[in-house]
Structures are given as C-alpha cells and as structure tokens.
Amino acid sequence: MDQATRTRIEHNIFPLAHQACEPWETFPWHTGRGGAIDTHVAHSSQALAIDVFGTIKTSSDCDVILDALATNLGVPAGGHWNITLESRVRPSLLNEPRPTQVDVYAESPNSVILFECKFTEQDGGACSQTVRRNGSIPCQGNYMQKSLRGITMTSRCPLSDKGIQYWDIIPKVFYLDAETDYQPCPFAGAAYQWMRNLVVAYKLARQKNKQPAVVIVYADNADLPMAKKVKSHEWGEFTQMVRQDQVALHVRSYQEILTLAQEIARADSGENTVWIALNEWVNRKISKINGTRRKAKRKNRSQPATMSVNRR
Numbered sequence: 050m051d052q053a054t055r056t057r058i059e060h061n062i063f064p065l066a067h068q069a070c071e072p073w074e075t076f077p078w079h080t081g082r083g084g085a086i087d088t089h090v091a092h093s094s095q096a097l098a099i100d101v102f103g104t105i106k107t108s109s110d111c112d113v114i115l116d117a118l119a120t121n122l123g124v125p126a127g128g129h130w131n132i133t134l135e136s137r138v139r140p141s142l143l144n145e146p147r148p149t150q151v152d153v154y155a156e157s158p159n160s161v162i163l164f165e166c167k168f169t170e171q172d173g174g175a176c177s178q179t180v181r182r183n184g185s186i187p188c189q190g191n192y193m194q195k196s197l198r199g200i201t202m203t204s205r206c207p208l209s210d211k212g213i214q215y216w217d218i219i220p221k222v223f224y225l226d227a228e229t230d231y232q233p234c235p236f237a238g239a240a241y242q243w244m245r246n247l248v249v250a251y252k253l254a255r256q257k258n259k260q261p262a263v264v265i266v267y268a269d270n271a272d273l274p275m276a277k278k279v280k281s282h283e284w285g286e287f288t289q290m291v292r293q294d295q296v297a298l299h300v301r302s303y304q305e306i307l308t309l310a311q312e313i314a315r316a317d318s319g320e321n322t323v324w325i326a327l328n329e330w331v332n333r334k335i336s337k338i339n340g341t342r343r344k345a346k347r348k349n350r351s352q353p354a355t356m357s358v359n360r361r
Contacts, residue, residue: 050074057089061096063330065323066103069134077135092338097268098166099134101303102153104327105310106132114313115155123297124260125159138249143214149245161259163250166266169338171274173242178207192234205230218248223290240287251296262297269302272339303331
C-alpha cells in the first residue's frame with residue numbers, strides 16, 4: 050500500500066480504530082471492481098465496520114461491552130473476548146473453494162458472534178450459481194434435480210455437486226429439508242449471504258462447543274435501503290425460516306451498539322467521551338451519504354426525458 054492510499058483510508062476511519070488495522074500492509078482491505086482498495090470512499094461499509102468494531106477491539110472496555118451485547122443477543126457472556134476484523138473461514142470448514150469472509154468475528158470462552166455489516170448496500174450477495182458463466186447458467190434459481198449440458202446432476206444444488214457442504218448444515222439451521230424441492234430456492238437471491246453466515250456460525254460453534262449468534266449490523270436511517278430491509282415483510286419471512294434455538298439471528302443498528310457502549314463506559318469508568326465522539330463520527334458519515342444520495346435523486350429527476358424517434 051502506498052502512502053497516498055493509506056492517508057486516504059486513515060482520513061475515513063475513526064482515529065482510535067487505526068490500531069485495529071495493524072499491520073496495514075497486510076490487512077485485507079476491500080477492493081473494487083478494478084482491484085484497487087476502496088476503503089477510503091465515503092460509503093465504504095468496511096470503513097464503517099472498522100470505525101465501530103475497531104474502536105471496541107482496542108478499548109479497555111471491550112470485554113464488558115461485548116459481554117453486555119452477548120447478553121442482549123441471548124448467548125453466554127463472561128471471559129475475554131477476541132475480535133477479528135475481516136475474518137476468513139478456513140476452507141475445510143465447509144469445503145468452500147472461496148471461503149466465507151466474516152466482517153467481524155468475536156469469540157469468548159462460551160460464545161461466537163459473527164457480525165455482517167452493511168452501510169448503503171440493500172442486500173447480501175446472491176448465489177454465484179445463478180450467474181451466467183461460460184455461456185450457461187448452472188442454476189435457474191430452483192432447488193431441485195436438474196441437468197447441465199445434458200448431464201443429470203446428483204444433487205439439487207450445483208454447489209453440493211461441487212462438494213460444498215451448505216446443504217449438509219442448512220436443515221440444522223433452517224426449517225428446511227435437504228430432500229425436498231424448493232421453487233425458488235430459498236437462497237438463490239439476497240438470502241444467500243445471510244445463509245452462509247448462519248451455517249458458518251453453527252459449524253464453528255459446534256466444533257468449539259460454544260453458542261453462536263449472527264448479527265446483521267446496519268446504519269439506521271429512513272433513507273438507507275438496509276434499514277428498510279430489516280423492517281420489511283420479506284425480512285420477517287426469512288427470519289421465520291431460521292431455527293433460533295440453533296443460531297441466534299439478530300439485527301442491530303450501529304447506533305444501538307454505540308448507545309450500549311456509551312452506557313457501559315459510563316457505568317464502568319464514568320467516562321464515555323470516546324463513544325460520544327464515535328457516535329458523532331458515524332452520524333456525520335450517514336448524513337453525508339444521505340445528502341449525496343438526495344442530490345443524485347434530484348439530479349435524476351431534473352434530467353429531461355428523451356424521446357425516441359423512429360427512423361424509416
């Protein structure tokens with residue numbers, strides 16, 4: 050990483066979270082389509098996650114904050130917490146050729162919590178098998194036996210045919226049966242990313258004999274799509290599929306987490322200026338993004354409609 054790139058990123062991350070990114074040269078920074086690091090952009094969800102969870106990670110109140118959050122999520126508290134930003138799951142966990150990467154992974158002697166962090170995004174990522182590759186689409190979005198290039202697949206899911214073990218775990222985490230057809234597949238679209246987090250949390254927790262939770266973290270503002278998403282009927286339908294007794298699934302806003310941190314710091318040491326400053330930092334980011342989005346909408350509305358002309 051060159052110094053100019055580092056400087057831009059530093060300006061976009063809360064100062065007390067910088068230490069959580071060390072060593073900067075090997076930190077797994079997010080890259081855009083061209084392969085260049087883009088954590089410096091105003092709408093970077095990675096930067097926002099580092100702002101909040103990087104500050105918690107480096108805080109002397111880290112353990113008490115995460116204990117309070119764990120209790121709030123319904124998983125056991127107690128003991129020292131380790132936080133890893135951009136934690137890559139080992140490939141052998143689910144036999145994934147491209148392992149799931151968790152935005153924030155927190156682990157204590159009793160619990161594991163996976164945080165999937167969103168800012169301006171509307172959804173998680175869709176399943177790769179529904180995307181055209183090499184002139185064909187491996188899956189039309191239905192969980193059912195099918196043929197590909199004239200060959201009947203042995204599994205209902207192309208990923209299962211590749212040995213990826215999502216559907217080995219899905220029935221343990223969701224009220225779904227691996228031997229039943231689903232049209233469409235429950236995870237063909239936006240729910241795919243949420244599923245991967247839940248399956249990873251379940252498998253990791255079972256191997257470590259700990260209790261798991263997955264938290265979708267979002268910036269709460271009426272104009273941001275993820276804030277609308279988690280309050281939608283569609284989100285309610287998804288959460289009803291989840292076996293909460295196996296993996297606790299929750300949504301929490303950044304603002305809720307920071308309010309909790311302020312309360313804990315005040316009770317623990319009487320000093321919460323850091324969390325007040327961080328809360329202001331986060332809210333400034335949200336306000337800036339909303340202003341930019343509103344300007345873009347006004348500009349689009351002001352564009353004159355163009356008429357198509359039929360030429361003979």
